[in-house]
Amino acid sequence: MTRQPTRPAAAPDVGSAADLLDIARSVLADYATEERVREFDEAERFDAELYLELARAGLLSAALSTAGKPHHGRQTAILEELGAGPTSIGVAFVVQYMAVELLASHGTEQQKAEFLDPLLEGAARASFALSEPDGGTDVARAMKTVAVALPDGSYSISGQKKWIGGAMDSDYLILLARTAPISGSAAINGITTFLVRRGTPGIESQEIETMGIRGLAQCDIRMDDVRVPGDCVLGRPDFGFRQVLATLNGERLNAAAVALGIARGAFGTALDWARSRYAFGRAVGGFQALQHSLVDTSLKIEAAALLLEKAVKSADSASASADVESALAKLAASEAAISTTDVGMRLMGGWGFARAMPMQRYFRDARLYAFAPLTNEMIRNYLGERMLHLPRSY
Structure with a gap:
């Protein structure tokens, strides 16, 4: 039976990692018993209720300091606690914290309202789409996913991504695609970051069966002429990979x-x-x-x-x-x-x-x-x- 939330939807006004750790432990004590963690691992399902409770407790919004910069001490304290219990949720949080940082650092006000705010509240989840079938560590040079600028200012994206966590049911992808050919040795240039809603026509996903982290699906993604408006470019065009490196x-x-x-x-x-x-x-x-x-x-x-x-x-x-x-x-x-x-x-x-x-x-x-x-x-x-x-x- 789904419990009604008992914690505020807004982030609590806490300043220390220790405070957040107490909050995380309180939520986990209620929602992440060993029996429950085992149940979701065996079923290979994402525990969306637990994720939402953690977000409602402010553990996603805690990723940022009051100045809007990443607060690594808070993040690592929370993630260590999740790693010791519902590890798959911890891995999901790693992806969300990365999305929070990219959106907070490079998003427009409109993008923050549309993508960042729901993420911080737990109302939406992001997947980070970088790796490709032919490129993991050397993905910038191997990247074959391309985004072609169209006359109306939108983009057409085609290609494949691999090992994308949670992409079967995330709300949007933070996706990197090549927008300019490699020039010289600077393979990291000419790559742009896009915010792509998961339901956009032309996106197909397939789950990969994995040995571990079975509570967070890893996915293959195929894109065929996926149309993305120009205002969904995150940050500076052609400098998306440099943004990720940061x-x-x-x-x-x-x-x-x-x-x-x-x-x-x-x-x-x-x-x-x-x-x-x-x-x-x-x-x-x-x-x-x-x-x-x-x-x-x-x-x-x-x-x-x-x-x-x-x-x-x-x-x-x-x-x-x-x-x-x-x-x-x-x-x-x-x-x-x-x-x-x-x-x-x-x-x-x-x-x-x-x-x-x-x-x-x-x-x-x-x-x-x-x-x-x-x-x-x-x-x-x-x-x-x-x-x-x-x-x-x-």
């Missing part, structure tokens, strides 16, 4: 936060099991080898948390760049999540393998962040160049 620090931080949440959720489950499961007359947590693996896992989690905290402080500072810090945090948190869920599966044995237990879901979901939003191999390449000042390797 959001990458925030996306890495938010991915790190969800991954860290997965690690914490899995670690808590493993630790409870180590204390309560008995073998050979004592708790399995009393065996030295298992203690060592749990301690090592805890070390990775705490190190990732400190790196994320440092990166968030840099990102929220007006005078500092967080490029290297956000890359380090994403790498550390994703590796911690993968390591922790592996330890948890080994510790729980056959019980970890059971779909009635949360560990197998954490194990599956954690794998997303080995390659999203950027592969850990590319993150290492980036850090080799930017942090260690080695020759560029890609």
Whole structure:
């Protein structure tokens, strides 16, 4: 039975991440029991009621500071909590926070009223359509989706997008398409960002069956002569990819936060099991080898948390760049999540393998962040160049 909302539709006037964390925990306690999370994961359905409750509690509008700039400390606090529970909702929030930042930074007043305000209220959801079948990491050079300007000022968009989260039932796409050919080595130029309503004629979507994050559908999108009015260009024409690049620090931080949440959720489950499961007359947590693996896992989690905290402080500072810090945090948190869920599966044995237990879901979901939003191999390449000042390797 659907509950009536008990929290205000408007964003609460809270200033700290701790306040928002309390609000998030209150909503999750009511709407995200382990049984419910498992139900939506097994059914491979998006929990729209939970999403709406979180939005009504102000957890989407909290993405921005009072000055209208991204507030990374608030975002990561919320996302870490979501990652530890309804992880698919956390991944959905990462996309919405990116949409909020792009619209707040580059949208016209009309676009903010039409697209941003409903998003902040939870009345609409966006999907971010960038990746293509032939281009993930190198998508700018590989981009084949094109938008052709028409005499009346509108655009005709044709092409394909792949791995677009939530696109089956989102309300609009933030979509990037090439509007000018590549000139020289600057592949990132000549790409424009569009706001495309999901019901626009010419758009076809197909769901991709995935191993993890099963509560948020990943989709293929095909576009054939999709007509978009000129006032749906987001920001400066031909500079859309550069606009997206400016959001990458925030996306890495938010991915790190969800991954860290997965690690914490899995670690808590493993630790409870180590204390309560008995073998050979004592708790399995009393065996030295298992203690060592749990301690090592805890070390990775705490190190990732400190790196994320440092990166968030840099990102929220007006005078500092967080490029290297956000890359380090994403790498550390994703590796911690993968390591922790592996330890948890080994510790729980056959019980970890059971779909009635949360560990197998954490194990599956954690794998997303080995390659999203950027592969850990590319993150290492980036850090080799930017942090260690080695020759560029890609």
